[in-house]
Amino acid sequence: MCGQRMSKIKVAINGFGTIGKRVADAVDAQDDMELVGVTKTGPSFGCDLAVKKGFPLYCTFDEPDRIARFADQGYVCSGGLSDLLAITDVVVDCSPGKTGAENLAKYQAAGVKYMFQGGEKHTLTGRSYTSSANHAENLNVEGTRVVSCNTTGLSRTLVPLYDHCGSLKVECTMIRRAADPGDSGKGPINAIKPVLKVPSHHGPDVMTVKPEIEINSLAVAVPTTIMHTHAITADLPPGHGLTTESILDMWRETPRVIVMHGADNRITTTAEVMEMARDIGRKWGDLHEIFVWEDGVSLQGDRLYYFQAIHQESDVIPENVDCIRALMGTESDWQTSVAKTDAAIDIYYNL
Numbered sequence: 001m002c003g004q005r006m007s008k009i010k011v012a013i014n015g016f017g018t019i020g021k022r023v024a025d026a027v028d029a030q031d032d033m034e035l036v037g038v039t040k041t042g043p044s045f046g047c048d049l050a051v052k053k054g055f056p057l058y059c060t061f062d063e064p065d066r067i068a069r070f071a072d073q074g075y076v077c078s079g080g081l082s083d084l085l086a087i088t089d090v091v092v093d094c095s096p097g098k099t100g101a102e103n104l105a106k107y108q109a110a111g112v113k114y115m116f117q118g119g120e121k122h123t124l125t126g127r128s129y130t131s132s133a134n135h136a137e138n139l140n141v142e143g144t145r146v147v148s149c150n151t152t153g154l155s156r157t158l159v160p161l162y163d164h165c166g167s168l169k170v171e172c173t174m175i176r177r178a179a180d181p182g183d184s185g186k187g188p189i190n191a192i193k194p195v196l197k198v199p200s201h202h203g204p205d206v207m208t209v210k211p212e213i214e215i216n217s218l219a220v221a222v223p224t225t226i227m228h229t230h231a232i233t234a235d236l237p238p239g240h241g242l243t244t245e246s247i248l249d250m251w252r253e254t255p256r257v258i259v260m261h262g263a264d265n266r267i268t269t270t271a272e273v274m275e276m277a278r279d280i281g282r283k284w285g286d287l288h289e290i291f292v293w294e295d296g297v298s299l300q301g302d303r304l305y306y307f308q309a310i311h312q313e314s315d316v317i318p319e320n321v322d323c324i325r326a327l328m329g330t331e332s333d334w335q336t337s338v339a340k341t342d343a344a345i346d347i348y349y350n351l
């Protein structure tokens with residue numbers, strides 16, 4: 001611990017969509033945090049979830065006519081964003097990507113700490129975050145960005161490898177879900193769409209949290225909504241001393257990584273991974289962990305090949321909780337924070 005805090009960290013969520021509603025639950029599960037409110041841009045079915053959970057509902061904007069619209073549809077709105085920021089220690093911005101710059105000015109004016117998501121660029125805050133890569137660098141800073149679901153997934157398995165080897169050269173291909181299950185406006189629905197900006201941003205984004213890892217990536221979007229899959233090739237330095245089995249053991253001991261044998265467990269596709277996630281019982285069938293197929297890992301000479309699957313809507317959720325502790329300086333050890341975050345979430349969902 002960096003120091004004892006008497007009161008809970010007051011957390012606001014600006015943008016109660018796919019990521020925001022999940023971060024809200026994860027924050028609500030923690031005994032050192034208090035969720036002081038969530039924002040919606042206007043009345044919609046998403047407000048019902050906030051009401052059901054007892055989360056104070058605020059309007060994303062301060063204009064009185066926008067706030068009044070909530071009451072017109074029967075929702076109690078506690079005020080505008082400025083009212084919410086006035087009672088907040090740290091705001092977690094979960095707005096759609098690229099709306100960050102406008103929101104950042106509001107957070108700075110209100111004097112609150114702030115966190116953005118992976119839809120924003122690193123340059124917005126000049127900092128990025130994953131729990132295992134750079135928790136310490138983000139201690140007590142004013143604001144940062146939790147990297148995207150893909151970058152978080154890469155960081156989970158590559159950082160322990162890097163920490164063992166001292167250097168790492170990585171090429172990877174992101175096979176991306178086309179849309180989240182709740183999206184009706186995205187595609188493709190019957191095509192494979194290569195990202196023609198080469199290399200894609202996903203791999204290089206890892207270097208915003210761990211600059212020492214040399215990494216590039218390609219990406220293609222495919223017609224699925226449930227997960228991303230990564231096909232990864234990593235060149236380890238001479239003298240690394242690792243074997244396929246010892247790498248698997250390393251990942252078995254890594255927080256938020258699940259290693260399972262695909263053939264033995266009949267879990268050979270992302271559909272079965274998601275079915276297993278639904279069995280775990282977290283809300284929305286979420287899987288915070290990165291899934292590595294044991295039988296898809298192979299070290300040949302100094303070159304490591306592996307596949308992993310990422311539940312895009314949920315792997316970043318526990319990272320957001322750890323990041324709040326980093327910004328507030330209440331937990332300096334990332335592993336202690338991870339253990340606390342995950343235990344609280346599991347109790348919340350009665351696992």
Ligand code: NAD
Nearest residue numbers: 014015016017018019094095096097117118119149312313
């Ligand atoms: P979303 O569209 O599901 O939710 C965004 C919410 O913000 C909506 O409720 C929207 O009404 C609200 N909003 C709109 N304008 C706003 C504004 N100016 N200020 C505050 N809120 C506003 O989006 P999402 O999928 O939750 O993505 C949020 C962020 O998380 C993005 O940066 C995205 O790139 C990132 N992210 C998304 C995923 C994913 O798979 N969905 C995974 C990791 C990271």
